[in-house]
Amino acid sequence: MSAEKTAITPTRAQDFPEWYQQVIKAADLAENSETRGCMVIKPWGYGIWELIQQQLDRRFKATGHQNAYFPLLIPLSYLEKEAEHAEGFATECAVVTHHRLEAVKDPVTGKTKMIPTGELAEPYVIRPTSETIIGAAFARWIESYRDLPLLINQWANVMRWEMRPRLFLRTAEFLWQEGHTAHETKDEAIVETRMIHGLYEEFLRDHLAIPVIPGEKTENERFPGADMTLTVEAMVQDCKAIQAGTSHYLGQNFSKAQNISFTGRDGAIQHAHTTSWGVSTRLIGTLIMAHSDDDGLVLPPRVATQQIVIMPITPKEDSREAVIASCHALAETLRHQLHHGEPLRVHVDVRDLSGGVKKWEWIKKGVPIRIEIGPRDIETRKVCVQRRDQAVAAKDFPVKEDFIRQATEILDEIHQNLLARATEFRDANITPCDSLEAFNSHWANETPGWLLTPWAGTPDQEAEISKQHKITIRCVPLDTVLLPHAGEKCFVTGKETATRALWGRSY
């Protein structure tokens, strides 16, 4: 076996999209289902989502939001109320038109067919997002300025009839959270929109170890019906951009269309200012592409379904029981430790498989720390520690008690290493650019990084450049983001400008 052999074929460099699919398969995260464009999320993948959910939910609650649940099916007429918004979704919705199935037996073949009957007077749309149905509820619930702000979040599935699905990144049905809030004033609504934007940025950084560029979408790229769309843009290992989360200020557009109004402090009827914001199972696709390597998945510790896997090494029958007991005892001790407020997630793999097979399985699944304990380790009171952020062959043999003490620190160290690695990669692949010529030639590269340019162009100019190079303005980065400067004059119009646009290919 050659030293270069990788657990995943092809490698990232050989065929990135195929590598991505193979990582998902090797880590047993998800698979395509019989239902078009939809995936089955398997336990190892769903566990990641549950952790994302729990940790984000805690942050939403801490910032004053409450969870609620709204119907999956939205009356068609609700979408008709908000024209601009509805146009943005119209072509990709699944529509429910019947409410009964009738079993009909074919007299010739004897086979039973199910025929939809009972056509609905008004069809329902399977929610592509819930602005309209939640807005209708808000219209009922809000009467006075005293009812504001109304801060609601929903964990749900939504459906968009995607033409080109990709596991986790773009599936027809996906899981997400959608926050919907209503406020008395524009300022308050914008504070909310920005607060959530910041929350997403921190979550990506501190929980998923993904450094993002926070910024605002241009008018062309905005959510249909929004006055302002904020985004967090992640760069993955083929230098493409992934919009990892968005937060929208919807102005009074939706509240006027849906009559979300209230009596103000001055007694006058006013329309509320609303926001909406969300992240989805796409985060899982983003973290796979951001961190994984040619041996498979690499999980950031805070969202690892299991953080530590202990593998008993039992070469001799007479010491077998003692080794396994020792592994369980260590696991139990570790489970009593807290890592960012949560008990360590530790698994003992007692399956009767050869050690090498087990070890590689957990490498491919991306477990942050692997522990091996054999008869010799019991005698020396040491444990064999291997880390997913280090070379496969790298091993450390600390005294067991020392490891127990250091376990949570090692997890944090792994997190920091992943974040540092991803940040370094991102920064190396963002280039300042203020010349049209350099800009145009840049996109001929095989995996072009992002360009940061001074920008004062029109939406039409933006659209033309986008089409020409198959790129988009990912965002206009926030002032607080420190990126290298590239002159003061727009690379297209030559006008002086303080605005910087970040261009790139995206998923």
Next chain:
RNA sequence: CGGGGCGUAGCGCAGUCUGGUAGCGCGCCUCGUUCGGGACGAGGAGGCCGUGGGUUCGAAUCCCGCCGCCCCGACCA
């Protein structure tokens, strides 16, 4: 939704041109030898060849419809 490719065992594929009711590798199960390591040997299980129809004595193979998947576009909150 346009252009191309493909549906045969859990996975990857051969067989299709030149019809004669299925084969290889990996995986899986059993036994044995191994084993601080992605082991080896022997034996075994598993498929109405995507689906509906047609041609034929006979169809994985030929013809027509449908469904699904993959790649490239268009679309993508």
